[in-house]
Amino acid sequence: xxxxxxxxxxxxxxxxxxxxxxxxxxxxxxxxxxxxxxxxxxxxxxxxxxxxxxxxxxxxxxxxxxxxxxxxxxxxxxxxxxxxxxxxxxxxxxxxxxxxxxxxxxxxxxxxxxxxxxxxxxxxxxxxxxxxxxxxxxxxxxxxxxxxxxxxxxxxxxxxxxxxxxxxxxxxxxxxxxxxxxxxxxxxxxxxxxxxxxxxxxxxxxxxxxxxxxxxxxxxxxxxxxxxxxxxxxxxxxxxxxxxxxxxxxxxxxxxxxxxxxxxxxxxxxxxxxxxxxxxxxxxxxxxxxxxxxxxxxxxxxxxxxxxxxxxxxxxxxxxxxxxxxxxxxxxxxxxxxxxxxxxxxxxxxxxxxxxxxxxxxxxxxx
Numbered sequence: 001x002x003x004x005x006x007x008x009x010x011x012x013x014x015x016x017x018x019x020x021x022x023x024x025x026x027x028x029x030x031x032x033x034x035x036x037x038x039x040x041x042x043x044x045x046x047x048x049x050x051x052x053x054x055x056x057x058x059x060x061x062x063x064x065x066x067x068x069x070x071x072x073x074x075x076x077x078x079x080x081x082x083x084x085x086x087x088x089x090x091x092x093x094x095x096x097x098x099x100x101x102x103x104x105x106x107x108x109x110x111x112x113x114x115x116x117x118x119x120x121x122x123x124x125x126x127x128x129x130x131x132x133x134x135x136x137x138x139x140x141x142x143x144x145x146x147x148x149x150x151x152x153x154x155x156x157x158x159x160x161x162x163x164x165x166x167x168x169x170x171x172x173x174x175x176x177x178x179x180x181x182x183x184x185x186x187x188x189x190x191x192x193x194x195x196x197x198x199x200x201x202x203x204x205x206x207x208x209x210x211x212x213x214x215x216x217x218x219x220x221x222x223x224x225x226x227x228x229x230x231x232x233x234x235x236x237x238x239x240x241x242x243x244x245x246x247x248x249x250x251x252x253x254x255x256x257x258x259x260x261x262x263x264x265x266x267x268x269x270x271x272x273x274x275x276x277x278x279x280x281x282x283x284x285x286x287x288x289x290x291x292x293x294x295x296x297x298x299x300x301x302x303x304x305x306x307x308x309x310x311x312x313x314x315x316x317x318x319x320x321x322x323x324x325x326x327x328x329x330x331x332x333x334x335x336x337x338x339x340x341x342x343x344x345x346x347x348x349x350x351x352x353x354x355x356x357x358x359x360x361x362x363x364x365x366x367x
Contacts, residue, residue, distance in 0.1 A: 041340065057316075085261060086306075091236050093148065094156045095258065097141070098293075099285040099287070100166030103282070106272050109130075109280075112129040129270060170280065294346075
């Protein structure tokens, strides 16, 4: 009985490398194509001038000083989470638990502001709150790290389940701290004294947010690229067997890296409560723990590139909200615009990293 094997119609292979200018040309072409398709979609659906819609998107993100600073604040928050995910993802540890790590960090900050706000100066309270958020994030990150290192559990499911535990814990604490009683919300914490709030620096409320996150951006870049621990993370991510052969303690690297990842995501909770909303709820993370996965992955764990990607995603979100309200578009239409842009940008990253080959026909193969 004769058996014949057929090659697959499409073969996808990872590229070894691509010239930098070609990569950026692909990204630019993808963005232009996305804008063109969005323009056609908007005109066919609403008969609106696409240029006015794009102008409205810009206005929604940067139209006023207040909007601009809120965009920067939200960018710093998303960037901070992406920085936290970078070492874990570079190690090929799929940390899907950033949402929970943010929430427990925010709960720790809230507890410090409520119980220590009247007994500490603001600068000391901020340090204590930050430390508490880091510890909470470390705990939430290190538990799945230990289970993965010692019992090879599935980190995706484990970290995802930790999110739901954090949500329930936050819900319990919100009910415990509710103000006023019966409202099921914590309300604005220390609104009269502003104890534990980020101080205004150079006349701006969110200056400290920028300083902290940019310090983390530089620190993580140096850590991953130039430190011994960063090298170990890269080796473990490429092959655990190779790492063991090189004398690297894989279990130690996994636990240490997840502690670091959880700590930075915990700091994101600190930023969300002390540096932005001054309250806590189950929606404090707001899905940014999942959005930050796109930030880290598209940037290839380069924290400086993450700045641009985080800014783009926040800009698209603010822009979608603005065009939905300004032109009375339903939420679906506005989200389609941002979805098309994201689809093309993700597609450009695919073609930068992978090459696609089609099977030749028998006629072509015989020539």
